[in-house]
Amino acid sequence: MHRLAQLAQQPSRRIIGLMSGTSLDGLDVALCRLHGHGPATRLELEHFATVGYDEEFRRRVRQVFAREQVSLEYLTLLHAWLGRAHARMVLDCLREWQVAPAEVDLLASHGQTVYHAPAHQHQHPDFPGLNATLQLGDADHLAVGTGIITVGDFRQKHVAGGGEGAPLATYGDFLLLSSPNEERLLLNLGGIANFTYLPRTNAASAQAGSAALSTDTGPGNTLLDAVVRQHFPHLSFDEDGRLGAAGTVHPELLAELLKHPFFAAALPKTTGPELFNLAYLHAAQVCTGTADLAVEDLLATLVELSATGVARAVRLALGPQPALAVYASGGGAHNPVLMAALQRLLPACRFASTAVLGVPPDAKEAILFALLANEAVAGQPVSIGAGSQRVPAIRMGKISLPD
Known part of the structure; x- marks a missing residue:
């Protein structure tokens, strides 16, 4: 907690944003320097890479991707496996960029969406009106695997605050x-x-x-x-x-x-x-x-x-x-x-x-999750929109400590 308080007080934070989309082409990894927070935020993109997924990686995710019925055992195992796999990819990028994990303040992980269930779409009789969404790639495995404080599972707070979990951009x-x-x-x-x-x-x-x-x-x-x-x-x-x-x-x-x-x-x-x-x-x-x-x-x-x-x-x-x-x-x-x-x-x-x-199109979503992590640690909730289109003023992301 003391470390988080220190991060909040720093004039800038070095944050890695991760994004893995529904196309399953790879993990976008953006190393950013964020100055300040809120409307005064300034961002510098230091490094960016897309770590491509091989066909075996895609096959494993597709076993549960957008499917109404899956093996609960497989889903549970995949959640941990994805977290560890993404941790290895982050460390590979840092080695290539010659940046030590200790030089990174936060890791912001979107995870891998495997099922999105807004109320208007699922209309399940047991859960009328309930919005829900599920992302895999456990943030604790990322934090322990990289040694970097990780902010993950951003979409759940959006749902809890009255949104549908998307879009978060x-x-x-x-x-x-x-x-x-x-x-x-x-x-x-x-x-x-x-x-x-x-x-x-x-x-x-x-x-x-x-x-x-x-x-x-x-x-x-x-x-x-x-x-x-x-x-x-x-x-x-x-x-x-x-x-x-x-x-x-x-x-x-x-x-x-x-x-x-x-x-x-x-x-x-x-x-x-x-x-x-x-x-x-x-x-x-x-x-x-x-x-x-x-x-x-x-x-x-x-x-x-x-x-x-x-x-x-x-x-x-x-x-x-x-x-x-x-x-x-x-x-x-x-x-x-x-x-x-x-x-x-x-x-x-x-x-x-x-x-x-100034925002490379392939890096944009990973950058935006780095920004959300910055707001979770150092910012204040901001409401976007008005009336029925209002996006709630919430801090998104769960914090996972590496030890």
């Missing part, structure tokens, strides 16, 4: 990327697409976040990656969108996919691969007689689905003709076909990478 986007000069939309194109809307704001104001909004919009890359893996076992994603670029959008299939009530639901909302998966896709194909659709056409249609989900949510939040700066991150930001579709559907918006704001 709101806090970091607001604290780090708000601008008094520009209306911004921070678009993350991960497995699930989400955005944070940031109006022009005086970042020093206590009420600066009252008009901010963060929401999921639907699938980003999750369906695209699943189809690629299904048809091309040697590939994990459609690099540069080449396969999708060779196809043609199938209007009937797109319309059937967009009939899902998620797309018409009020903002903010969250979802996951528990809903947007191959079963959802196959049901739509059966309804439209497109089970034998060429894979290139299928991918082109799914790109349009992802872009349409984003565009509909943006219009729902900001009106029919939104005109603002959009800064993209996540794997989908590297897909030129997806980015072109977004520009076509939101013609008045100006698209760029978060890199122009």
Whole structure:
């Protein structure tokens, strides 16, 4: 406790942020120096790496990933195994960067989401109205394995405070990327697409976040990656969108996919691969007689689905003709076909990478969890948004000591 009190009083903290997304491509590791806290936070990214997962790692996670029924023994063992595996990856990065673990103040671990169950999605009769989410990769194993105080399990406090456990980027986007000069939309194109809307704001104001909004919009890359893996076992994603670029959008299939009530639901909302998966896709194909659709056409249609989900949510939040700066991150930001579709559907918006704001797009989520850990130790709870869209003023993250 004395060490935590010391960390809170330091002018800056060196924090490693970890992120492992639904695409299961690897563990993002960002070593950051954070100065201050709250709206006055300044961040320097010292090092970043993505430690790729091998196929055996992915196979183990997929045994429980977004499945309603799993082996309880396997789930329990995987929780500890993932924590230890991530600890080894962190130590490997530190050795490569020639940084001793003792020189790092905190480790911020998102963990691996294996099931996301907002109330609107599960509708379980035993748990009406209950939001829940589950991330594996025990933080105690990370703390003991690295010797670094670890802040983990961020999403549980968000649920306890009245949220759905996602998206969490709101806090970091607001604290780090708000601008008094520009209306911004921070678009993350991960497995699930989400955005944070940031109006022009005086970042020093206590009420600066009252008009901010963060929401999921639907699938980003999750369906695209699943189809690629299904048809091309040697590939994990459609690099540069080449396969999708060779196809043609199938209007009937797109319309059937967009009939899902998620797309018409009020903002903010969250979802996951528990809903947007191959079963959802196959049901739509059966309804439209497109089970034998060429894979290139299928991918082109799914790109349009992802872009349409984003565009509909943006219009729902900001009106029919939104005109603002959009800064993209996540794997989908590297897909030129997806980015072109977004520009076509939101013609008045100006698209760029978060890199122009000093935040590398592949590192953004890991950086934001480092920021959340900084707030957990040194900050004050900040409320984002207003009314039914308000994100609670809470400190997120459980603290695990290394001894």
